[in-house]
Amino acid sequence: MDKVVDVVDVSMNYHTLEGETQAIRKLNFSIANGEFVSIVGPSGCGKSTLLSLISGIIMPTSGKIFVNGKEVTGPSPSVGYMLQKDHLFEWRTILKNVTIGLEIQGKLNKENQEFVEKLLKEYGLYEFRNYYPKQLSGGMRQRVALIRTLATKPDILLLDEPFSALDYQTKIAISEEVWLILKKEKKTAILVTHDLAEAISMSDRIIVLTKRPAEIKSIHNIQLTCDFRTPITCREAPEFRVYFNKIWKELDVHV
Amino acid sequence: MYDENKENIVSEEYKKYLTSHKRFRLAIRVSRIVILIFIFVFWEVAANNEWIDPFIMSQPSKIYNTLTSMAKDGSLFIHTGVTVYETIIGFVIGTLLGSLIAIALWWSDFLAKILDPYLVVLNALPKTALGPIILVWIGGTTKSIIVMALLFSIVVTIINVYTAFRNCDEDKIKLLKTFGANRKQILQKVVLPSGITTIISTLKINVGLSLVGVIVGEFLVSKAGLGYLIIYGGQVFKMDLVMSSVLILAIVAAVLYLSVLWIEKRVLKMM
Ligand SMILES: Nc1ncnc2c1ncn2[C@@H]1O[C@H](COP(=O)(O)OP(=O)(O)O)[C@@H](O)[C@H]1O
Numbered sequence A: 001m002d003k004v005v006d007v008v009d010v011s012m013n014y015h016t017l018e019g020e021t022q023a024i025r026k027l028n029f030s031i032a033n034g035e036f037v038s039i040v041g042p043s044g045c046g047k048s049t050l051l052s053l054i055s056g057i058i059m060p061t062s063g064k065i066f067v068n069g070k071e072v073t074g075p076s077p078s079v080g081y082m083l084q085k086d087h088l089f090e091w092r093t094i095l096k097n098v099t100i101g102l103e104i105q106g107k108l109n110k111e112n113q114e115f116v117e118k119l120l121k122e123y124g125l126y127e128f129r130n131y132y133p134k135q136l137s138g139g140m141r142q143r144v145a146l147i148r149t150l151a152t153k154p155d156i157l158l159l160d161e162p163f164s165a166l167d168y169q170t171k172i173a174i175s176e177e178v179w180l181i182l183k184k185e186k187k188t189a190i191l192v193t194h195d196l197a198e199a200i201s202m203s204d205r206i207i208v209l210t211k212r213p214a215e216i217k218s219i220h221n222i223q224l225t226c227d228f229r230t231p232i233t234c235r236e237a238p239e240f241r242v243y244f245n246k247i248w249k250e251l252d253v254h255v
Numbered sequence B: 001m002y003d004e005n006k007e008n009i010v011s012e013e014y015k016k017y018l019t020s021h022k023r024f025r026l027a028i029r030v031s032r033i034v035i036l037i038f039i040f041v042f043w044e045v046a047a048n049n050e051w052i053d054p055f056i057m058s059q060p061s062k063i064y065n066t067l068t069s070m071a072k073d074g075s076l077f078i079h080t081g082v083t084v085y086e087t088i089i090g091f092v093i094g095t096l097l098g099s100l101i102a103i104a105l106w107w108s109d110f111l112a113k114i115l116d117p118y119l120v121v122l123n124a125l126p127k128t129a130l131g132p133i134i135l136v137w138i139g140g141t142t143k144s145i146i147v148m149a150l151l152f153s154i155v156v157t158i159i160n161v162y163t164a165f166r167n168c169d170e171d172k173i174k175l176l177k178t179f180g181a182n183r184k185q186i187l188q189k190v191v192l193p194s195g196i197t198t199i200i201s202t203l204k205i206n207v208g209l210s211l212v213g214v215i216v217g218e219f220l221v222s223k224a225g226l227g228y229l230i231i232y233g234g235q236v237f238k239m240d241l242v243m244s245s246v247l248i249l250a251i252v253a254a255v256l257y258l259s260v261l262w263i264e265k266r267v268l269k270m271m
């Protein structure tokens, strides 16, 4: 399979007046087309920084990142980014929220407008298109945020703890839904999460990072025996607990 | 989503709550009017019985006479019109110019850092002190008065609007950046719209400040307007004229404030 994301010797230092923070050190990994990869690691270790680097909104101190074989030099339409909160704009309707990316990229033509409407219809939000965000529940808002990301037709989705602001039940339901949507749309996804069960249930592969500066501690290929794998069904797989305990120990959480 | 059937069923208790609430609001309104009537009646009676000196305190009946004669010869409307006109012009220019400067500061962090101490000092400085300077520089014209009104409102506008821009959610900006937004798009799509509520709430402050600036300007220029009437009346000891003008000024201030409130409601509804 082709590598859609290739991270080569990437280091990232932040400079502030308080001092220099080494967030990422000499990171190397790559991600294949259609893969779902989760990144877990202690909080503050540099996970969000890594996603920002891949999305091209910040540049690495050293090393290179390639997306679809091209070196990242700035934000590109082939990468979509979903943040922890939905960040819907309260003054825009759902439809106008969903099309903001297209608006910015100057691609708000009839064809894309129809594509967005198709997405809204498919994922049960079309009848809410003229509503304002505050009229929607947390789960629906997060779905709108996903469609906003999909609207610009990225190949790769970066998800930075997108479910952590939701209550437990909504979180399970929405992560299932998002996973199905991403598989259906055949997207490559990188998920940052601190929820280990979520990571195992959704991913093909999990990258465990050390504490700051982030280096790769280990990589796990997740293989779960269950028919019709979806995040919810595979939580019943016998290997689930094994992965959980193994990675939990590696994360070395001290309470 | 709400259940429509539920909305129609109103319990007895809730009805009682609504009536008592209505009664409470009515009591407040009546009390306000009673206090106003009481003040005027007491003022009139006290002046008639010479408990207070009507020459320096004036009295409602004389204020009424002054106002009617001013209304007859039209001077009431001319002076009120002048003050309102100057206030509105000063207010509009102050708000627009202030917001534009705030945008410039948001755009250039360098500029903002440089101007910061100047803004702080200008904000703290009593603008009245600049009156004579403006009078000398620009001359005793309407222009000077409008500049005064502008001075009073512009610094507050710059500071409030710029602070609102700065407080714009960093993650919302980050979101737009992931779509490749440039600085102008970030300003247009998120910084301005999320700052609009602050801009509108500074309007309420500005209209009052502009009026202060206009009155101070009219004191100095002394040609026309309610401020001129007040200072003139004071100088020639026509307290009836002073009190009448202050009364009109109070009404003008209230009407201007309510107009801005009305605009605010309209704009917020549109969003
Ligand atoms: N813009 C920034 N300037 C300076 N330091 C930063 C900045 N962003 C993040 N950091 C620092 O880099 C480290 C990694 O941050 P982050 O990538 O957000 O971690 P994580 O997402 O894993 O919790 C933290 O110590 C954080 O304080």
Ligand SMILES: [Mg+2]
Pocket: A047, A048, A049
């Ligand atoms: Mg983070």
